[in-house]
Amino acid sequence: MGGRSLTTENFDEVYREWEEKTRQLLEKYPEQRERFETLSGIEVKRLYTTRDRKGEEMEKIGLPGEYPYTRGIRPTMYRSRNWTMRQYAGFGSAAETNRRFRYLLEQGQTGLSVAFDLPTQIGYDSDDPMAAGEVGKVGVAIDSLEDMERLLEGIPLDRVSTSMTINAPASILLAMYIAVGEKQGVPAEKLTGTIQNDILKEYIARGTYIFPPQPSMRLITDIFAYCAEKVPRWNTISISGYHIREAGSTAVQEVAFTLADGIAYVQAAVEAGLDVDRFAPRLSFFFNAHNHFFEEVAKFRAARRLWSRIMKERFGAKNPRSLQLRFHTQTGGSTLTAQQPDNNIVRVTLQALAAVLGGTQSLHTNARDEALALPTEASARVALRTQQIIAYESGVTQTVDPMGGSWYVEALTDEIEERALAHIERIDELGGAVAAVEQGYMQREIQRAALETQKGIESGEEVVVGVNRFRLDQEEQPELYRVDPALAREQVERLESLRQRRNGEETDRRLAALKRGAEGTENLMPLILDAVRAYATVGEIANALREVFGEYEPIG
């Protein structure tokens, strides 16, 4: 620019000259694409400058720990304390999973995250015909309190926090956790952890539902009410965009549908007579960290800002903790490739970094072999080490919200917020998230996005390294983890033995009381806790509720 230095006064003029020069250059050296865009289809401009910020900047971005929390929920973030490194694990029997938990704690993991097998997640006992082939496969099989005791043996529940990925039967598993605490001498008010307990995303994206939406919402608000009183440090729900994204949504849809689900839960609880500032501080969120690095960072910032506004303006929440969106992140499972599995370590690193720069409270990093099977112990370790290297070696934790003020990231944060809000308004018009789910709105939108992605990959427009570009002729087959088939048989035997040993009359009495409760309107948590203490199984409790509530029939 003729050696002229750039100042605020001459910016526009100098910028125009730069644009003109660049235009001439482009005739000789065109760019690689006509249009660059994020995975949500937001156009990415060549350059972001101060011109991309439209006034009101300070108010929108704010300071960390202050409304609207764009820059994070705490003023010091990782300078005070790193995020919780919480690797999701569970497979086979309770005893085997207990060994993996202890291994991960020894390796420096700071919280537990339990994966349950599908029969447990859908409320079937291990000997139910529906459970055939699935016992202990994607997580640990839990049939009764006895299994839960085995799962948590030697793990001090007053010092370790536990996240449980359980939804339709969340109240049953939480009751078991409380009962194990009692046996360890840890009172419920000291227990810390999270249950996923997000049924709406099951209808939308993950498929492990049991009951229809209305009774499911009641079970959730019963948990909110019970925990506000008896288990005050427990996160009573983790409103999950992760699975919405895995099912194929864009980042914008992930934010929009997750927050819309959140609105539905808050609304249901308020309608059930709960005070918003009583339960809202215990709501938490769960997001995906996908491939487009900056879009992901911006997504977390936008989600935080949107939620705080929703809580303040829509629900009149006053407690600052009610306004803060706290979230767990998992790196994107669907981005992993079966081809050249080592490449997944690099993908996971970038995604984890985006989560950290986005201000996550807790993180799971996927293992390199997860496109093929459950992780081996060695690959689970590398996944955890990835987090530790980001936390302890990279230096990115030393300042709060380092991406804040980046013209690009702030512009993208605004754009995601705006587009997500448009979806939320559409869902409001449909009558809220429950009605939108019943009408299949989110399901259709996600499927459309998933098809787009697939087309992009098949046409080569979207590059997947090792799959549609840079392939190898000969793939090496990695060592894979195998669940021992004998485990399922042993689990069924343990269950049969329990049924013989327990006081059957007492169990039946508790189940009958639960059924009566379900027919009425009282809070079901104490009744479920009684049934669990009498060693009623997950399947028996879920069946008692099925008899009253019925089962969800997905729309065709």
Add this chain to the structure above:
Amino acid sequence: MDRPIRVLVAKPGLDGHDRGALIIAQSLRDEGMEVIYSGLRQSPAQIVATAIQEDVDVIGLSCLSGAHNELFPQVTRLLKEQGAEEIIVVGGGVIPQSDIPFLKEHGIRQIFTPGTSTKETAEFIRRAVREKEGV
């Protein structure tokens, strides 16, 4: 063959991840096939009953929970028992290479591992149906 190929895309077991199954169903429709999607949580017996009732040429099974070695062979066994072994069975999902020989021995014609294009899948199905019809 002048009639369209009929395919049942089915999810046996309890796995709820149906992104792949839904994409395949839509892609095969785009390729001119008639596709029925079973929905989630179908037992092998239900899948076979639907396949016979709907008179399909092909069943595409999808499973990501690791239960494929139990569930897929049950489908082919029941087809045989009910005299419907001419129905071609293919599968996909999170399935390690090392399981493929076992599944093929049990009559699963092809396993489409992650990264396979929907075009390749459609092409395989067309070829297999043509061979069966002796065209």
